[in-house]
Amino acid sequence: MAATIRDVARVAGVGLGTVSRVINNSPLVSQATRQRVLDVIAELRYNPSQIARSFSLGKTLTVATIAPFFTRPSVVERLRGIEAALASGGYALVVFNVETRARRDNCLRDVPRSQRADGLLIISLAPQPDEVLALQETRLPVVLIDAYADSLPGVTIDDVAGGALATEYLIALGHRRIGFIGDLIADEMSFNFTSSRHRLEGYQQALVAAGIPPRDEYQRHGLHGRYEARVLARDLLELPEPPTALFAASDTQAMGVLEAARDLNLAVPDQLSVIGFDDIDVAEYLGLTTIRQLLFESGERGVELLLKRIANPATKLEREYLPIELIARGTTRRIAR
Amino acid sequence: MAATIRDVARVAGVGLGTVSRVINNSPLVSQATRQRVLDVIAELRYNPSQIARSFSLGKTLTVATIAPFFTRPSVVERLRGIEAALASGGYALVVFNVETRARRDNCLRDVPRSQRADGLLIISLAPQPDEVLALQETRLPVVLIDAYADSLPGVTIDDVAGGALATEYLIALGHRRIGFIGDLIADEMSFNFTSSRHRLEGYQQALVAAGIPPRDEYQRHGLHGRYEARVLARDLLELPEPPTALFAASDTQAMGVLEAARDLNLAVPDQLSVIGFDDIDVAEYLGLTTIRQLLFESGERGVELLLKRIANPATKLEREYLPIELIARGTTRRIAR
DNA sequence: TGCTATACTGGAACCAGTTCCAATTATAGA
DNA sequence: TCTATAATTGGAACTGGTTCCAGTATAGCA
Incomplete structure (x- = not known):
């Protein structure tokens, strides 16, 4: 139904590879050819399939996040940090909301295995040792936010x-x-x-x-x-x-x-x-x-750690502690002993 | 690196199709064969690639949502409804958070075209007529939540x-x-x-x-x-x-x-x-x-409409109005004229 | 025993991109 | 004019599933 890269190649009278190179801004295409291909792309209203591309590249440009009760204001704020950092890195964010024990277990087991995403962020949930092993076996880069587990990188406070x-x-x-x-x-x-x-x-x-x-x-x-x-x-x-x-x-x-x-x-x-x-x-x-x-920042930092691990899975285990600060307002007061 | 369906087939001494049938619980496999394949799957720790599957099936089992300022409590609550409804339908949720005009335009243009998702939910943003046309051209099923546009289905209140x-x-x-x-x-x-x-x-x-x-x-x-x-x-x-x-x-x-x-x-x-x-x-x-x-419900209903359109793109345009209700609490009071 | 219906099974073709090698063309230099 | 080199280009092979058709084995029946 929708035009494919082969349609474009045929109509433009060029090879498959050339169209691919145009799409990916490769310098290995002459100006004239590039323009011709671009015209045909516009004419056919061609859009490259993200799925086919992910498949071929072996990367999804997507990061999954598992979060419990994502309506909690603190979780939302972390998610906002995550989304912002991912968007600026060209990644999309898939969210799994966990509100029951069963769903927690399912998500922790299935999400990494489904290979939907290039990396996984887990908010406020600490995987058990056996879950950590299973996670590591999938070789999917994982970063914890507001949670701690042995041998998994994370961003937390004390x-x-x-x-x-x-x-x-x-x-x-x-x-x-x-x-x-x-x-x-x-x-x-x-x-x-x-x-x-x-x-x-x-x-x-x-x-x-x-x-x-x-x-x-x-x-x-x-x-x-x-x-x-x-x-x-x-x-x-x-x-x-x-x-x-x-x-x-x-x-x-x-x-x-x-x-x-x-x-x-x-x-x-x-x-x-x-x-x-x-x-x-x-x-x-x-x-x-x-x-x-720093809720928003915890999301940002988590993404940073994760993207680093995606780029280089051998990155050594990093664990980051964010500062905390007492904010004195009006609900506390000195009392006489 | 990771085992593929072909590895499983080879080790189990069966054909590709048979492994696929086992994975998909097709009844067309004998009990003995099924067990053998399952054993090999466990042995090789084989996980079907979601990407390859999406590619082959032509569906992503994913729905994208574009939401402005998703930290607003009202938006979060709608998202929660969306996630809940999608999860129970086996769909994953990709979220795009919009906080600037430029990002709004980019998302509205690029998300539908990227073919990352089987459907799109747009919260609180009303596409302009030209954007509606562009959306329709992509043939991606779209449902608006808390927004209205001519010839797009939606869930709103009055x-x-x-x-x-x-x-x-x-x-x-x-x-x-x-x-x-x-x-x-x-x-x-x-x-x-x-x-x-x-x-x-x-x-x-x-x-x-x-x-x-x-x-x-x-x-x-x-x-x-x-x-x-x-x-x-x-x-x-x-x-x-x-x-x-x-x-x-x-x-x-x-x-x-x-x-x-x-x-x-x-x-x-x-x-x-x-x-x-x-x-x-x-x-x-x-x-x-x-x-x-009904914020949560608006998300649920939006998903319902969307999944219906995904299943059958020819579904006639539906627009749903949710009820509103005055909740009288303590910040209002009768005054003498 | 032969024939047919039924139950399984194997694997080629396909999905839409990317990549890489080989081939072709253009350009520069001798 | 010829050759070496660089710049382009084409397209086969590949990614890992699903699907469907053809083929085989088995059971039931006359």
């Missing part, structure tokens, strides 16, 4: 340090009773999210370092979401001896905490300090104190 | 009715001085966004119908964004005779309006009513009165 940073800040403000709201442990297990767990570790380390024994009843875990965090926080704040400050493992969850405070008529920051994590777009609007990480 | 609905509600609450904050006209022009313009039309119609002459100074346009809307709203609210209610063409812009009110110490809803559009996720958190549209 989540333990981030958790500690947030907690130390609250301690410095005079808080001693500090609660933590994070992702469901079971959920972390099934998806193998690691950031919430690491932030919890940092939280505990900071407490211990300040001589404050961590209390189990101050640590709550639920499905990642505003509503779930709201319920957890409400519960936490109704303890006989409630925390005076809450550290939420993400800004989305911090929003749930703020709702809980509203539910209970607790003034923030006067009666309750709240700190989040990520510094997503609305955090500024809400005046939320949080730990900023 | 934005004029939505604008009227919001405005009528404010009027019913007793407001007479009602302002409008929408996207930059020049921007609409260059991207050819239409929804903000249509909502403005509905706003004007509702005013006229209620015997209220629309005032030019009450209608402001800026780049789509919270900050820009904040500046516009502040300006509007500092008029000698400021509006008592503001209709923002999107929830994101409504958030900017709320910030402006905060800047000027205007209590919402007591001194200023605010209504948004879209009912994005945070709207509920903010208690924002808004017009809800």
Whole structure:
């Protein structure tokens, strides 16, 4: 139906190779011939088939990304960085959104094997050791973003340090009773999210370092979401001896905490300090104190690492840590001991 | 390097066709042969090349989506609907993010021509007549979401009715001085966004119908964004005779309006009513009165229409209108005349 | 036993590009 | 004019699947 390169060659009265050379701007074509071919291409409205080209070249000029819950603002921002970096490199982006354990497993298994893409970015999901092996076997270049796995390159932050940073800040403000709201442990297990767990570790380390024994009843875990965090926080704040400050493992969850405070008529920051994590777009609007990480840049850097590996698969394993920063806004406040 | 179907055939001692039949679960293979082939596939760790398969079949099992500013919550939610519907149909999703006029034009021109995908979804961008012609010439099935163009199928809402609905509600609450904050006209022009313009039309119609002459100074346009809307709203609210209610063409812009009110110490809803559009996720958190549209579903329905057209390109032009609904929350309030 | 219908199987041809080698033509230099 | 070299050009072979036709084996039946 659509014109092929052979049609063009026939009509222009030249050989296949010549048309191919014209399409690819090879210098090995005379000006006159090039013009003739270009005219015929226009006349026949010929468009080279990307598929045939990929097939012949053995490269797809496409990168696949597996992302959990890609509506989360933090994930979206990373994706935006990825897309921007890929577009400027001439690559297209295929997105797989993962919202269940089964789909996570399927994607991690099938996407690399399908050979749809020249490389794979995995956001916030840490492959298990056996999955890492399977990945390596496919020889597909892979880079993790916001996740860590032995012997896979990645771009992350130091989540333990981030958790500690947030907690130390609250301690410095005079808080001693500090609660933590994070992702469901079971959920972390099934998806193998690691950031919430690491932030919890940092939280505990900071407490211990300040001589404050961590209390189990101050640590709550639920499905990642505003509503779930709201319920957890409400519960936490109704303890006989409630925390005076809450550290939420993400800004989305911090929003749930703020709702809980509203539910209970607790003034923030006067009666309750709240700190989040990520510094997503609305955090500024809400005046939320949080730990900023460079989401857009994480996508960009991930692409950079990946393209380097695509160009040269033997590149040594690189792992990049992006900086974090405390952004003090209006939801935290000093209290008297 | 990687094993091909011919390797499998050779090692298993069968023909090419037989291996292909096994891969595709054709019933025309004896149980014994099938097992032998499966064993060899496992042994050689053979994975069929998706590219070769696409090439041979003439279909990519991929759908491309062009979306402007895909970080906007409304766009993300539509994308989520698209991805979900595509995944369940076995299709992959390629995403192109458009943030400049030049990229919009390039994407609209090149993506359909590259024959990377079996179909194309365009979100919130209305192709111009000449672009429609070019699209049709490629014979690629296309469906618009949140956009309208002559002779292209699409899924939209009635934005004029939505604008009227919001405005009528404010009027019913007793407001007479009602302002409008929408996207930059020049921007609409260059991207050819239409929804903000249509909502403005509905706003004007509702005013006229209620015997209220629309005032030019009450209608402001800026780049789509919270900050820009904040500046516009502040300006509007500092008029000698400021509006008592503001209709923002999107929830994101409504958030900017709320910030402006905060800047000027205007209590919402007591001194200023605010209504948004879209009912994005945070709207509920903010208690924002808004017009809800079914974002996720718009993606799903768009995919459904598209897959129908891919299966049968002769499908007659379908255009679907999704319902809208006023969600009254806490940022609007009745005032005495 | 022979014949026919049925169940499998093999592999050539095909999809639309790229690449590379051989052939041809043009150009420069002697 | 002839030769060496450079500049172009043509097209076969190749990429890895699918499809379809022809061929073989097996079973059922008279």
